[in-house]
Amino acid sequence: MFFCSRGPVLLRSPGDMLLFWVSCGSLLPLLVLCYNGQERCAIQDNKQHHVSPVLESLRCYNDYSSYVRCSWEESPHTSSQAPLALYYWDSPENRESLCKPYGQPALNPNNIKLTAQCEYNTHDFGININHVFFFKTSCPPALVLSKNVRVRTPVHLSQQPVERGGCLLSWESPYPPSSLLTPTLNYQVNYRRSNQDDWTAVEVQDTQLSVKAEAQVPGFQYEAKVRARWKTGLWSEWSPLVTWLTEEDPVPGPSNAQCVLDNETAVTCSWEVKRDVAQFLTFHLSCKHNHTAPAQKCCDNTMVSAPSRGPMLKYNCSFHVQDLEQLEVELVPTHNSKTFKTHKNIRPNRPLEVQIEERDGNWILKWNPPKPNVELTYQVHYWSNKTQEDTTLLTVSQGSRSLSILGGSLRPSECYLVKVRALVVPGQGDTYDGPPSEWTDPVEWTTQPASWSITTFLYVFISILVAIVFLALYITIPACHRRVILWEVSVPSPLKSKVLGEVIKKSPDRLLFPESERSEKTYICRVQTLESGEDISLCSSW
Template sequence: ESIPMKSLSCYNDYNSQVTCTWMEHSEAHALVGMILYQRNDFIEENKEMFCKRQTENDLHESSDSYVRWVCHNTTDGFAIGVEDIYSFKPNKILQAELNVDLFQNVQTLPPQNLSVSSMTSGDFLLTWKAADGSQGLGNALEYEVTYKREWESWEVRAAEPGSPGLGCTLLGSREPVVNVVWEVKKAITTSVLFGLFFRATPASAEEECFPVHEKALPHVPYVIQSCEIPVNNSSSQSQYHVSVKAKTEEKKIEAYKNIKVLPPANVSVTVTENQEYELRWTKYALRYSFIKQRYQVEYWKNNQYKTVSLESAR
């Protein structure tokens, strides 16, 4: 769960106003902004909420690590059983796509039953068996043999470390899989969750790959994410279309369980003829008149703190 979704809190006045608060990491906000949407049974399509950044004066504290937001929306649909569904989406397209030819991106397991025998001609016979799971590759699988004489040394060519980007490799195993690897800036992953989606054939429906693994590298502002796609028939499905894109998180909030009524208006205090105090106010008008409001008055008398609860307002 991302930081914006985890921190999201929403309430309403059960009349027309919905208010939400949430936060995001300041580094993530500098790279990609998040937009909050709302929908319910009355608002069938996602409606963007109007959000304003809270200042340090609003928060009464300094918050350098996070950016905090307060959002508002108006709606005319409140009822018991109605759920508001909130979701976040980035303000830019975060997506990478790739067509993968399986036979050009293969990494099989080492061969099995490797043996070397001497022949009468003085040559050596090297035999082996394809690893379990590699048989489906058929004639597309080729092997390279490297050898040396006893007095010679192995030639090892060092590989330079690089960035994996978005790449795919067919891994030979008992059940062949396509291993897809991509990199994302670490800060962005605090606000956006990424998923891997694939099509085995152009005509097939898009599927999502589970689970997505993540590996953080020390002293690098990126994380490596990966997912393995099972290959059912590598001979007939030689090309996959894969895409990495931002997933949409959703949170359901029941409106009638998250009500915060606005304070009463026109509050006044007058002294009566018998030296008593009379407190008057105008209660907040709810959409439904059968909902009763209860007010609590707090005051000091003779240096003693007292409270009075009232069923109805005047």
């Protein structure tokens, strides 16, 4: 007899396992009723499932009299982990007992693991008696897998074009046609335009789906996938994507057009248009309340949304109706246009026969006006061909057809270019206006060489005179200096006398002239030459 116990159930053999699962399958409601919210897990031999390193390292030895000692290896604990607790399972008594730890866990230097030990006191020993130990952890409640059953993924998803631009999607059941599951499967097909976020989902019981041309945008790539589900349970995994390219529409128009009833008197319609088409065409809703009523715009508050990616614009519009059964709605295309006021967009022709001539040192620019029907003014632009930054823009007074360019404002002997354009005379209020005309072709002229004025002549003369003076000084000063030196050498000097030289050699200054006399008295010496040829020096002080 199978009954609900208050503790774990010991399963010793594969036969016991099979009997247990068969019993659970047949008595699942009873098991649910027996579960009282406490954590209870069955106990089974570790050899039938994934090998546990901790259980593999578990060793238990007894003295065959009063106790059993066990040891095992475990990884070092973190702060959030509790130490492992080993329990002894008493099958006859249907109860569990803690194997009391003794000693401190020791670190194993070979594999950096902790070796823990515990001891359990018992007197149950014998040849046919087994001791069953397990590590007790939190045990989750049983999970009812019957709600999580899913079928296999559909296979051979493909597409083929059909008439009028549509597409036929087809696939096959993952099970053979003879399987009882095949006719009970439901399918869900999702398709969308590539690189879009939103999928269009359709559920069918057949193995094919026709996507109409109205639900696709011409000239774009689409992708689709399919999955299956049994009567209950979960959907299968999605099949691989299938893609196709829609044909280009020779006459581009709106796509994905549809209307939704918000309530008895309100309708919301939406449609999509390509960006390049929306530049030139606008589609608006036209409504008829009955067959004989004239068509009129349904709403003027059309909303436009532009996704960040993709070449489509989405439109939607809501409006109220009185009789839904008699309502007729159409999307009417209209060309986009732009209106221009003729008197505000006048661009005159450019002036004619531009000529320039010199008169009294100035340059006179002349031109012939175009044939306008409005008053014009002109702008003159001239610049140096050598220095492009040297440019001037002038506005000529109204009615004038010439301009005098002062010769003093131009560089001599330099090439200049000039061009002219016409402008509509601006005004206030509802008057003529518009952009200026095109510039005329540039006319080239060269200014005259510069003439010497009195001021320029004086500047040049003074500069040359100063240069001559400096040059003369540069030549004469060294020559004068040399002549002075020669003159000093030619003047007679007592110091150059040979007799005085001999006297100085024989009688030094200190002997001839005491220090006091040399510093306070002045001596005058005179040298006389006798007939014998000797020189006599006569000196006197004063």
